[in-house]
Amino acid sequence: MMGHGDIDQLITMLARLPGLGPRSARRAALALLRQPESRMLPLAHLMERAATRVKTCSLCGNLDTVDPCHICTDAGRDRGLICVVETVGDLWALERAGVHRGVYQVLGGTLSALAGLGPDDLNVRPLFERIEEGGVREVILALSATVEGATTAHWLQERLLPTGVTVTRVGHGVPMGGALDVLDDGTLAAALTARRSL
Known part of the structure; x- marks a missing residue:
């Protein structure tokens, strides 16, 4: 790359992050290197601290x-309402939107034969344990609108139905401000199938 071992290693490591390709990694590295005292060293300190302090709930x-995490221990949360998501990023997105006042279950992925992910690879045991303890009224499946997401939702629904807990799925379809003529066929089909009365 630039002919400088440490700089090349920094760029290579940054380029491994999601959303950063080689160009973005070079720009980020340059921004950090230009201001090491105000950007690079504080970032390195925060990353080291996060690596040692952050844990999985x-x-x-x-x-x-x-x-347990702050969400699970928040007395203001409705523990009878569990929203199942694929990733922590999905949980954070729902929290940013402020639309869910219950608790969560992060699966850590979806069922995928191609990726070799089966039921044992998903973080579902705590979900069933909470249901067995009682008090859970509804499980919301907030999984992606992909084949893997649908497969995982179906698998979970089959296992949750005998528990007597209400199982729902987030709506899929036309986004706010979305024009019908630019949506793909699958999105339009999902929107029409999931229509509701007004």
Whole structure:
């Protein structure tokens, strides 16, 4: 790359991050290197601290500095309402939106024959344990609108139905502000199938 071992290693490591390709990694590295005292060293310190302090919540799978996480221990949360998501990023997105006041279950992925991920690879045991303890009224399946997401939702639904807990799935379809003529056929089909009365 640039002919400088440490700089090349920094760029290579940054390029491994999601959303950063080689160009973005070079720009990020340059921004860090130009201001090491105000950018690079504080970032390195925070990354080291996060690496040693952040842990996975044993109840839901969220990332936090405490276990159980702040969401699971929040007395204002509705523990009878569990939203199942694929990743911590999905959980964070729902939290940013402020639309869910229950608790979560992070699966850590979806069922995928191609990727070799089966039921044992998903973080579902804590979900069933919470249901067995009682008090859970509804499980919301907030999984992606992909073949893997649908397969995982179907698999979970089959296993949850005997528990007597209400199982729902987030709506899929036309996004707010979305024009019908630019949506793909699958999205339009999902929107029409999931229509509701007004």
